[in-house]
Amino acid sequence: xxxxxxxxEQDAINxxxxxxxxxxxxxxxxxxxxxxxxxIYDFYESKGLIEDDDExxxxxxxDEEEMLAYARKAVKKDHMPITDTQLQLIIEGEYExxxxxxxxxxxx
Numbered sequence: 792x793x794x795x796x797x798x799x800e801q802d803a804i805n806x807x808x809x810x811x812x813x814x815x816x817x818x819x820x821x822x823x824x825x826x827x828x829x830x831i832y833d834f835y836e837s838k839g840l841i842e843d844d845d846e847x848x849x850x851x852x853x854d855e856e857e858m859l860a861y862a863r864k865a866v867k868k869d870h871m872p873i874t875d876t877q878l879q880l881i882i883e884g885e886y887e888x889x890x891x892x893x894x895x896x897x898x899x
Contacts, residue, residue, distance in 0.1 A: 796893050803828060807884035815876055823873050827881040830865045834858050858882065
């Protein structure tokens with residue numbers, strides 16, 4: 792039996808905000824980070840990487856450029872006050888948080 796991995800959104804938001812350099816955090820709120828996390832989740836769902844029971848599929852390959860383009864489009868469409876640098880750092884922070892808690896494994 793494997794231990795269940797729990798993605799805690801507030802923990803992830805706190806981790807991501809600490810992960811982003813101070814100069815890039817200016818103007819960035821917890822709600823902005825939550826928004827990007829929701830967009831990432833939507834991306835995973837649109838690619839069939841999340842099952843109906845909220846479990847992720849095993850060893851999925853994620854196209855980072857495609858995810859970033861998807862997130863850029865959402866940010867622009869929703870007129871979010873998130874810079875491209877902030878967007879990239881939030882996505883990177885989400886990945887690092889996922890590695891930390893065991894959702895993702897670092898690429899070899």
